Amino acid sequence: MVTLSSDSRNIIGRGPPLGAGLFFLGLVSVGVMMLDTRGGYLETVRLWLGAAANPVYAVVQTPGQLWDWLTGSFADRTRLRLENAELSEQLRVARVKLLQFDSLREENVRLRAVREASAGVGGRTMIAEIMRVDVDPFRHRVRINKGAEDGVFRNQPVLDAFGIVGQVVQVDKYSATLILISDAEHAIPVQVNRNGIRSIAVGAGDLNKLSLPYMTVESDVKTGDLLVSSGLDGIFPAGYPVAHVTRVERNPADTFALVEAKPLAQLDRDREVLLLWTDPPTQVEAPAQESDIASKPAAATSQPKPAATTETAPAAETPPKPPAAQPQPQQPSQE
């Protein structure tokens, strides 16, 4: 039985009645919810409330960080030496690959200028660490240790060394929440790298699976195909790897084939991710579309888009874009 203290609720007399309290606070909560979802009026409030929550995160993370520090400082020599050798080997390989990069980029810029296309190449990046805190066991969301202070903005694309990880859904002062591409409410426009067929990869609520529900039965896609982002959403820049097709099943009676893919980014193993600021041209690409999407990254918004998948035409034709822009000298675009 719960401890009886002398401190029980008054049966008669002072204090506002319970019902009034419920009614008033209920109204306040409904109001807050409406302001937050419908208008997004509470962005600044959230910014500061999130900052207030920072000590909690600090406490929660301490054991993990302590462990990292301990293992880091007591790592033995041989392991460090091995790691060093491995890393310099990797660096050498990467250097060789980069040799041609500059000339290729120049050429790319020139060709895009000729075609009056405006997709930018490259951009500014920043490394963010994934915090060891639980956000929601049923949603694929993670928290990172960079926030509005560092220039993070909503709908910012996030990558790792292998591919696209997800995008920022909510920004606090010193931290931000990501939604992973595998979340059941996330969808990303992709195209098959081999032939440019466009489609949409929808998260399946499973870290190792994306589904492509809008691939027609006769569309040319095979297992092993690389899917790259098509950039049609105005959020993710074009050309970054997203997933490998793992399964294609065609039933001639159906309109759509059953296509599944495996994300390339190591969604469950990453400790660090890259925040990406794309070049200005891609950002002003389609303002109307972008603001439409910005409201929510849900699958529902991406479906009715022109990209919708059923077309098998080569992706040579790019969607109409505002007057060409040379990829300008990189400028970190704070939103």
Next chain:
Amino acid sequence: MSEGRISRLRVTVTVIVAIIFAVVPLPEPINAARPDLLLLLVIYWSLSAPRIAGLLFAWFCGLAIDVLKGIVLGQHAFAFLVVAYMTHKLQLRMRIWPVSQQALFVFGFLAVYQFLVFWLDGIIGQPVTTWQRWLPVLSGALLWPVLVAVLDTWNRRNR
């Protein structure tokens, strides 16, 4: 009887512990069944110290959960508020019941809470439909006797 009062400090300390517990990463199989410790505390303090733990207290606790884990502000705050209201309504009866019967009602409260959160999720348009989201209801009800035992001992000793 002033020494019989449960101090605000004690309530605050338990609340802070519960807030930290809400975001501590747990291993995968247990994670889905993480009990809503903060809500259990709100129920407990509403029963044993209703003048300190009023509706406003419950609302702010819910808001803290919103900030840490919520999709939208006010969602958990609302659910906490409704549960606290029901607890306050039943307070005089509920606290003299045996723990088993209390646990049964706590089970009901937690179910109402989860349903409200689920429902508001649906209105916002981002529902989570796995059956596993109802696991915290069960784990919370099972945790209730333990929580009551621990906090009662603490309260009696430090009185």
